[in-house]
Amino acid sequence: MKRVFSGVKPTGHLTLGNYLGALRGWAEADQYETDALFCIVDLHALTVEHDPARVRRLSMQAATLFLACGLDPEVCTVFVQSHVSEHARLSYLLECTATDGEMRRMIQYKEKAALEQERGGSVRLSLLTYPVLMAADILAYGTDEVPVGDDQAQHVELARDLAVRFNQRYGPTFVMPRATHPGVAARVMDLQDPTSKMGKTQASGAGIVYLLDEPEAVRKKVLRAVTDSGRDVVHDRAAKPGVSNLLEILSSCTDGNPEALAGVYESYGALKKDTAEAVVELLRPVQARHKELCADPGYVEGVLMRGAERARAMAQPRVDAAHQAMGLLSPGGSID
Numbered sequence: 001m002k003r004v005f006s007g008v009k010p011t012g013h014l015t016l017g018n019y020l021g022a023l024r025g026w027a028e029a030d031q032y033e034t035d036a037l038f039c040i041v042d043l044h045a046l047t048v049e050h051d052p053a054r055v056r057r058l059s060m061q062a063a064t065l066f067l068a069c070g071l072d073p074e075v076c077t078v079f080v081q082s083h084v085s086e087h088a089r090l091s092y093l094l095e096c097t098a099t100d101g102e103m104r105r106m107i108q109y110k111e112k113a114a115l116e117q118e119r120g121g122s123v124r125l126s127l128l129t130y131p132v133l134m135a136a137d138i139l140a141y142g143t144d145e146v147p148v149g150d151d152q153a154q155h156v157e158l159a160r161d162l163a164v165r166f167n168q169r170y171g172p173t174f175v176m177p178r179a180t181h182p183g184v185a186a187r188v189m190d191l192q193d194p195t196s197k198m199g200k201t202q203a204s205g206a207g208i209v210y211l212l213d214e215p216e217a218v219r220k221k222v223l224r225a226v227t228d229s230g231r232d233v234v235h236d237r238a239a240k241p242g243v244s245n246l247l248e249i250l251s252s253c254t255d256g257n258p259e260a261l262a263g264v265y266e267s268y269g270a271l272k273k274d275t276a277e278a279v280v281e282l283l284r285p286v287q288a289r290h291k292e293l294c295a296d297p298g299y300v301e302g303v304l305m306r307g308a309e310r311a312r313a314m315a316q317p318r319v320d321a322a323h324q325a326m327g328l329l330s331p332g333g334s335i336d
């Protein structure tokens, strides 16, 4: 069966972008059709300045939301990255395979490093090596497919490059992964700035719909979304980024098609109203299930513990093989 791996960083509250771009597809299709692992990638949250207590809280919240979104721990593996030491172990081995230039070319690194410097902060070394840790997440499990939003395509490409290079140098060890993206809503944009991605760590929350936002807050944010000049409702990302974003959100919520939906609306106002209601309805069951799960944190902790055990058993043989292939002695083992 195909192996799938994907993850979310606990750096902020999960957003509608996370849901439409990633989680919903995992819950509706991936977990049933493949042998899937879904991970709260907490080590990645340490690559920028953070409050330890908040990371801990957000990790638990993300795990609870994974389950609330429909991930079923009986059919897929849900776990926390730092609970499985194979990730960090393999990351180091892959750092010895990657080059400095390769890391500095990563778009997300360039953007985030520039932002840190603008703020007068320093750039953590782990921000530079972040894509190698992500490659380790993927390669440790012999992953075939990585379902992600399209902002992650370059990182998955790097994982492929590292797999090829490693296999050529040290012998066949890793499977070649590939990124898969949802048909619509692969990139949900910020409602206040529809030219940038709806990201959980944006400075202002006004353009971001969080999965746990109250219905009234969702309505307010969608109704106040920035739209474009003119009055025609057309799907054209370049000329009408605001309207196109709303059309994509609405079609993703209702399994429609943005071009077809554009023909249905005569005003921006009507489009906003329907989009707001569609998002509220989409989030309703997720929020209800989240509330139930919060009443039983022991259950979520148990899921994470069993998930980590399963994940460790899957990752260990391949990471051990990589270890030996590179020339490291296995502890207590024979020389060959």
Ligand code: AMP
Pocket (backbone or CB within 6 Å): 007, 008, 009, 010, 016, 017, 018, 019, 020, 021, 022, 023, 147, 148, 149, 150, 151, 152, 185, 186, 187, 188, 189, 197, 198, 199, 200
């Ligand atoms: P992150 O929030 O960066 O940890 O992303 C977790 C997953 O959600 C990744 O697969 C991202 O590509 C996806 N994702 C995050 N933000 C968006 C967005 N605005 N639109 C679509 N997918 C997104």
Ligand code: TRP
Pocket (backbone or CB within 6 Å): 005, 006, 007, 008, 009, 041, 044, 133, 134, 137, 138, 146, 148, 152, 155
């Ligand atoms: N870098 C991803 C993001 O920012 C999160 C991530 C870390 C991930 N490791 C992964 C996604 C492995 C897929 C597979 O969204």
